[in-house]
Amino acid sequence: MRTIVGRLLIALGGFLLVAGLVAAIWAPGVVKKTPVDVDSVTHLSGQGGKVDASTGEITVGPVVASSITKVDTEASDDDVAVFVSTSCLMKDEGDVPDCVDADDPRLLNASTDLFATDRTTALTVPNGRYVPAGTEQATGLQNKWPFDAKKKTYPYWDGTAGKAYDAVFQREEDVQGMKTYVYKVVIENAPIEVAEGVPGTYNSSKELYIDPITGAIINQTDVQTRFLDSGTQALDLKLEFTEQQQRTNVDDAKDNQRSLKLVTTWIPIVGIAGGLLAIVGGILLVLREGRRRPDDTTTDDVFADGTESPRH
Incomplete structure (x- = not known):
């Protein structure tokens, strides 16, 4: 037995x-990859306004912004995730949806981006067969950091300027009970089109709060201005993830951390x-x-007359 x-x-x-x-040995390389079922909406709020063409003045007021991000599962593969990201900046007036139509007076700015990133490094990969021909080729990080982020400088893509800038590690900071790494991106006087066919410049000071384990963006602040070539200010904006968005991001990141720890530890x-x-x-x-021998016994055999049997 x-x-x-x-x-x-x-x-x-x-x-x-x-x-x-x-x-x-095998699991970390499998689970530490960008998922291909991403379908999320990120909400920001703050103060902002753009120039009134009739008066040349900016009226600053409450604004909201949203970023709708989805993975194109058919275009993605084991190594690359293809994203469609739509961003909308709107005046915070009335019951504002995630985005509004182009003719809605509350709309301040809107854009749609297509890009493909390496599912392990999170860096943008060459467009190639992943996105339609003619799509702007981005570089650097875009919508997340890599797993196990380091306290170092990463290239970060800014779609408005159309260029990657240094995201420089600044400090550690707690966000609603989660330790994050804070990276800062500074852009000064980048030439852009303030509006279609209207040249100008763009300035931005952005801080990104990253969960170093999953690479998720937990919070983001952005202070930016845009100017016409004449020097007239065309946009003044201060944005940050809403408190609820930060809480949602923290909860999601902690759930993902627990799953990673289960599989990898x-x-x-x-x-x-x-x-x-x-x-x-x-x-x-x-x-x-x-x-054990077959004839091992725990007690000696005893005959009826009281004598013991001889041991083998």
């Missing part, structure tokens, strides 16, 4: 050991440690059973 149990333990231990080793520990213990236990049982 001990031999059977021992062999079963050895078999179970081997299974657990292999599972633990596979989880330790606990399953390997339980598998390897449990497998080794089961194998050792099984071997000991088999060896112990093998040492």
